[in-house]
Amino acid sequence: MAHQVRVPEAKVALSTASVYPENTAAAFEIAGRLGYDGVEVMVWTDPVSQDLDALRRLSDEHGVPVLAVHAPCLLVTQRVWSTDPWRKLTLARAAAERLGASTVVVHPPFRWQRSYVRDFVTGIHRLAEETDVRFAVENMYPWRYRDREMQAYAPGWDPTDEDFPHYTLDLSHTATARTDTLAMARRMGDRLGHVHIADGSGSGKDEHLVPGRGSQPCAELLEGLAAAGYTGHVVAEINTRRATSSAQREADLAEALAFTRLHLATPAGTPRGDSRP
Numbered sequence: 001m002a003h004q005v006r007v008p009e010a011k012v013a014l015s016t017a018s019v020y021p022e023n024t025a026a027a028f029e030i031a032g033r034l035g036y037d038g039v040e041v042m043v044w045t046d047p048v049s050q051d052l053d054a055l056r057r058l059s060d061e062h063g064v065p066v067l068a069v070h071a072p073c074l075l076v077t078q079r080v081w082s083t084d085p086w087r088k089l090t091l092a093r094a095a096a097e098r099l100g101a102s103t104v105v106v107h108p109p110f111r112w113q114r115s116y117v118r119d120f121v122t123g124i125h126r127l128a129e130e131t132d133v134r135f136a137v138e139n140m141y142p143w144r145y146r147d148r149e150m151q152a153y154a155p156g157w158d159p160t161d162e163d164f165p166h167y168t169l170d171l172s173h174t175a176t177a178r179t180d181t182l183a184m185a186r187r188m189g190d191r192l193g194h195v196h197i198a199d200g201s202g203s204g205k206d207e208h209l210v211p212g213r214g215s216q217p218c219a220e221l222l223e224g225l226a227a228a229g230y231t232g233h234v235v236a237e238i239n240t241r242r243a244t245s246s247a248q249r250e251a252d253l254a255e256a257l258a259f260t261r262l263h264l265a266t267p268a269g270t271p272r273g274d275s276r277p
Helices: 024-034 054-063 085-099 114-129 171-177 183-192 218-226 246-264
Strands: 011-016 039-042 066-070 105-108 134-138 144-145 148-150 166-169 194-198 232-236
Touching: 011 024, 011 066, 011 246, 024 039, 024 246, 039 134, 039 232, 054 085, 066 085, 066 232, 085 105, 085 114, 105 114, 105 166, 105 194, 114 134, 114 144, 166 171, 166 183, 171 183, 171 194, 183 194, 183 218, 194 218, 194 246, 218 246
Parallel strands: 011 039, 011 232, 039 066, 066 105, 105 134, 134 166, 166 194, 194 232
Antiparallel strands: 144 148
16 A cells, blocks of 8 residues: 655755755756756846846746745845845845745854844844735854864854744754754744755865755754744755756756755655644
8 A cells, every 4th residue: 555645845946055056047947847846046246146127927828837036145245235234134035925935044243243233133123014925044153274274254153042933943054054954943943944955074165065965964854844834944055066067957956956856755644733843
């Protein structure tokens, strides 16, 4: 007798960063062709990623909804949308609301953004109270160079040290931080609203490997979330810049999708509510 499986409620999206060095428009096309449920738009130096009208046209053209917006928090995006980090988050919220996305992903501040650091926790709560869009603060990692370690983020790279309404769990970042992924997921608890599925080997680099190719408990995390009835989004955020061809890039993106869907599908008789990692 064949076993039945429950179709997962969590949607699987493709980060537009996953197609780099191809562009945002290519990400929509690839996500639609491979069967992703939507995209997470990484707002960065690609002008299309900053243009809400262009993003709406791409979403409509390819039938691929925007499920999340990643605010421009990277070193290379310090001047994208604004140099004021609160202005960036306000614009990210407006983008999410206009595009129909449920989540804005945000990194903790850099330590040198002192006024932003000082107000970050209370400011995230304030933004969360003003909208139905979830501001999900992402776990990061210490920066390492040879034998040196630098704490680049404040209040810290581990957002569970603070009280945020929602969290993003990134498994490449847990690998780089050399922290216990499942323990972090447990600390996030019901406020874990967003997952960046990727893998890593525990090196000092933020690798964003295809899930299953590193040392992280990607399958275990997904299976636990599925059994617990997780309804947030799972976003494939992998690094394909070393792909030797578009075909190889798409094969990696297809493998990431297949891995995620496989481990989010749970046996129909699996109880809910007590199996979160």
